Amino acid sequence: MNIVLSRDSQVRIMENTVANAEKYFGQFCTLMASYARKTAKLRDKSDLLVKQLIDYANTENPELRSTMKNFAEELAKVQDYRQAEVERLETKVVEPLKRYGIQLKQTQAEIKRFNKVRNNEIKQLEKLERLRQKSPSDRHTLSQAESNVHKASVDASRTTQQLEETIDEFQKQKLKDVQKIFSDFVTIEMVFHAKALEVYSSAFQNLDDYDFERDMEDFRARVHIASGNYDARPVSATNPSSALPWSASSQSVRSTLQRQEDSEEDSDENVLQDFSNPEYAQIRR
């Protein structure tokens, strides 16, 4: 195998190695960055859920209120761990992959530099060839051209050696980095899953401890206090004027009715905002 062709084949291996790394590491970088962003979106959605759980807790009786608040806090903790996961993915996975972009550019520049030196060798060889055909007897010019070819060949050989070292170092670093980056990814994910499992175990216990009977007692008491002792039912139609004080004020009856209509309107609005919003309609299909 001759030198220039073998160098050509070698340089193609190098170019392919770098181009391949560029292609896949670029994609890994994009995908990992995207994975981190999707994780951040899941965190955002969970944060909203935490907020709604706390709002809801505040509208409920003490037992459920405390259960829901506790659950919201545990859910918030998981989001803190998710946030740490996102940050770690960015610094230990996405950033190193990005640095690859820079390293690749340097290696590509070295390959280009080598190709320039190698092209010079070919140019000198072509020049020598032309001289041989045009003026085969011009000893002086031929000798000069041969000397140029020699110089260009020495340069090309030296650059080839340098490039070989560069590509060897590049490949070594790449393999180590592949292992490191994906091991870091796995470690980050393991830490997150372990922490989430721990927090959810505690959240489960807390939900399991919820005593709904106590809340029902509170609720029943509230409804019965509001309803007064109507079970005694002093039906008063036989003597309405004494038992039914609205006779003194039909205004108060009207305002009661008015309020009732308002409250029905509010209720309808809630339907529109919540159970009838497009997102809800979408998931119902």
Add this chain to the structure above:
Amino acid sequence: MNIVLSRDSQVRIMENTVANAEKYFGQFCTLMASYARKTAKLRDKSDLLVKQLIDYANTENPELRSTMKNFAEELAKVQDYRQAEVERLETKVVEPLKRYGIQLKQTQAEIKRFNKVRNNEIKQLEKLERLRQKSPSDRHTLSQAESNVHKASVDASRTTQQLEETIDEFQKQKLKDVQKIFSDFVTIEMVFHAKALEVYSSAFQNLDDYDFERDMEDFRARVHIASGNYDARPVSATNPSSALPWSASSQSVRSTLQRQEDSEEDSDENVLQDFSNPEYAQIRR
């Protein structure tokens, strides 16, 4: 406390209870559905990563190829568990929350029905009041109106009782469902995190076992075979015609150069596709 006002206060507690459930359960439904969708998007992104890892593995030397394929398979397993998580979230969290929408509508219809009966009682009372002022001596008509008020009051009382039972059942079911739905959510999450932890532990071990020295040997052998034994370096400028066969064909030199340019162009295209795409540019900022 008189009956109609106390009923009014009671009905407001019921309306508020239902309206509150409607508001928060609607939001929980929307957020949980959204949480499931974001999780599905994370799964999709991971699936793409799995695909790219396999593609990349196929371009590498045997040792890294096997390590990367194994890692891709483990990552794919996590996505299968994530898919199961999404499906469970939909059936055990989103669906029950949706069913709430239907249950709430039924309870609201009952409250409306009660209000209609109660409004009839008020209407009869107002009618009686008007009669008393217009024709206080019309015994027969007054007696008829009093009888209507009595009937309307009995209806209202009966409906109040029914409604109280309905709302009691509604509240009981709601509290149980809150506990069940969020416990199911936590269980689904726990199962997923436990499985993911298990799979990633195995993936970590696999990455840790990767022997990069063996791949380096393969790579070096490949580069050296391609370069031939140029270390012996028979620099041939002194007798180029015998050692350098392109003198016979400058065409082959040109085609070599042409291919080189093509390869450089490909390489630039890769930069555009991968490390220079907008997404990449974005994360680099």
